[in-house]
Amino acid sequence: MRTPSSAPVKFLNLWQIRFPIGAIASIAHRVSGVLLLIALPLLASVLARSLQSPAEFDALRAAATSASGTLILALATWALAHHVLAGIRHLLMDVGIGSGLAQARRSARAALIAAPIIALYILVRGLW
Amino acid sequence: MVRLFSGQRAWVAQRFTAVMLLAAVLAGLMWLLLGEPLDYTRWYALLTTPVGAVLTVLIFVMLAVHGWVGARDIVLDYVQPRGLRLALLGAILLVLAATLIRVVLVLATHGAT
Amino acid sequence: MQLRIYRFNPDTDAQPRMQDYDITPEAGDKKLLDVLIRLKSVDDSLSFRRSCREGICGSDAMNINGRNGLACLQSLDELKQPVVLRPLPGFPVIRDLIVDMTLFFAHYHSIKPYLINPESPPERERLQTPEQRERLNGLYECILCACCSAFCPSFWWNPDKFIGPAGLLQAYRFIADSRDTATAERLDYLDDVYRLYRCRTIMNCTEVCPKGLSPSHAIEQIRLALLKQSS
Numbered sequence: 001m002r003t004p005s006s007a008p009v010k011f012l013n014l015w016q017i018r019f020p021i022g023a024i025a026s027i028a029h030r031v032s033g034v035l036l037l038i039a040l041p042l043l044a045s046v047l048a049r050s051l052q053s054p055a056e057f058d059a060l061r062a063a064a065t066s067a068s069g070t071l072i073l074a075l076a077t078w079a080l081a082h083h084v085l086a087g088i089r090h091l092l093m094d095v096g097i098g099s100g101l102a103q104a105r106r107s108a109r110a111a112l113i114a115a116p117i118i119a120l121y122i123l124v125r126g127l128w
Numbered sequence: 129m130v131r132l133f134s135g136q137r138a139w140v141a142q143r144f145t146a147v148m149l150l151a152a153v154l155a156g157l158m159w160l161l162l163g164e165p166l167d168y169t170r171w172y173a174l175l176t177t178p179v180g181a182v183l184t185v186l187i188f189v190m191l192a193v194h195g196w197v198g199a200r201d202i203v204l205d206y207v208q209p210r211g212l213r214l215a216l217l218g219a220i221l222l223v224l225a226a227t228l229i230r231v232v233l234v235l236a237t238h239g240a241t
Numbered sequence: 242m243q244l245r246i247y248r249f250n251p252d253t254d255a256q257p258r259m260q261d262y263d264i265t266p267e268a269g270d271k272k273l274l275d276v277l278i279r280l281k282s283v284d285d286s287l288s289f290r291r292s293c294r295e296g297i298c299g300s301d302a303m304n305i306n307g308r309n310g311l312a313c314l315q316s317l318d319e320l321k322q323p324v325v326l327r328p329l330p331g332f333p334v335i336r337d338l339i340v341d342m343t344l345f346f347a348h349y350h351s352i353k354p355y356l357i358n359p360e361s362p363p364e365r366e367r368l369q370t371p372e373q374r375e376r377l378n379g380l381y382e383c384i385l386c387a388c389c390s391a392f393c394p395s396f397w398w399n400p401d402k403f404i405g406p407a408g409l410l411q412a413y414r415f416i417a418d419s420r421d422t423a424t425a426e427r428l429d430y431l432d433d434v435y436r437l438y439r440c441r442t443i444m445n446c447t448e449v450c451p452k453g454l455s456p457s458h459a460i461e462q463i464r465l466a467l468l469k470q471s472s
Contacts, residue, residue, distance in 0.1 A: 008333035018307030020448040057168040205398040
């Protein structure tokens with residue numbers, strides 16, 4: 001028995017809902033955005049340290065190639081790559097380019113696949 | 129404060145900063161891919177010239193605006209209690225402002241010397 | 242045929258539960274609704290809405306194997322078993338597969354779903370050119386089944402403030418109508434962080450619309466119309 005005052009029963013178990021590819025690309029866009037937002041204050045402090053002296057600059061570069069540094073950079077480059085690709089997708093869809101369902105599904109899949117590949121390429125090539 | 133960037137204004141700001149930041153990301157990528165290997169002298173020269181410093185600050189302003197609109201959307205979606213919502217939005221605004229001030233100060237000290 | 246169905250009776254249950262059914266469809270059973278009606282003859286406590294049984298009334302919307310759809314349009318041979326049936330996600334459950342649509346219809350009424358035109362009506366109907374009429378295609382066909390809004394994450398988080406894909410498609414149906422003179426007021430009403438701009442173009446709405454309509458396209462057009470209006 002339920003009393004009238006209790007919160008209404010709802011079905012909203014996200015694990016029992018089959019999400020289309022567009023929804024996966026969208027939540028990844030949100031997650032990558034949060035990661036980049038967290039990275040922003042860190043980026044400012046990296047900027048500050050990198051300008052201090054050549055020694056500090058090299059220390060930062062060494063930290064970037066350490067195990068934990070590589071992990072953080074891998075996450076950050078994936079986040080940036082996905083956020084940029086999914087962002088381009090949304091900017092185009094806003095003006096009606098690729099906003100049909102079939103094209104939107106294809107571009108969502110493309111962004112999800114391309115982002116880790118780009119991130120891996122940047123990491124392996126080592127831009128810093 | 130919730131209305132700081134309401135409705136269409138926030139949507140337009142998000143899109144405008146997105147386009148600007150896209151250009152910045154592509155320019156940065158080109159600079160890293162096509163230029164000489166990155167070292168302190170080249171890095172320092174890029175960031176501390178008046179043009180470089182102003183562009184860097186502008187990019188951080190765009191990042192802060194873009195991040196604010198996105199973060200606010202997330203809070204409006206997932207955080208319903210009013211008090212917690214205002215506290216979170218305030219904290220995000222504070223961190224973004226502090227980040228911006230820090231970048232300006234760092235570039236100002238290096239530009240002055 | 243195996244089915245797993247969400248059961249909840251507010252008078253006797255504290256929590257919803259899943260109930261397994263096994264039933265053999267008969268020769269004439271083509272759609273999921275046919276099986277549900279057969280099940281109801283075995284277990285008359287099972288509750289669901291249905292009326293026209295041909296995708297016009299929009300009453301038998303439910304979550305079928307994780308996606309929203311109309312039981313009357315869902316072919317049996319396309320279904321993976323066990324067929325898992327749940328009420329529309331995010332909507333308050335009244336009983337079993339029946340949900341409370343009050344908020345959904347409140348949003349629909351809020352966009353003034355009728356022509357507004359203060360000019361005195363002509364002798365016969367207000368005429369449209371074939372082009373003007375063409376713009377209403379893909380908009381007027383909505384049957385308000387709520388499959389889209391109940392599949393929209395933005396609507397799940399803010400069901401009281403976001404109008405949702407169904408309401409916004411209907412809003413655009415009147416914005417796009419050449420006979421309606423309230424376009425500016427309609428757009429002003431929609432220019433709000435919640436009412437329109439909760440949409441993040443996830444496109445779950447367009448994915449599940451049983452009529453093949455595209456609420457996401459209507460929302461895109463509303464945003465562009467707002468942009469034009471303010472520039």
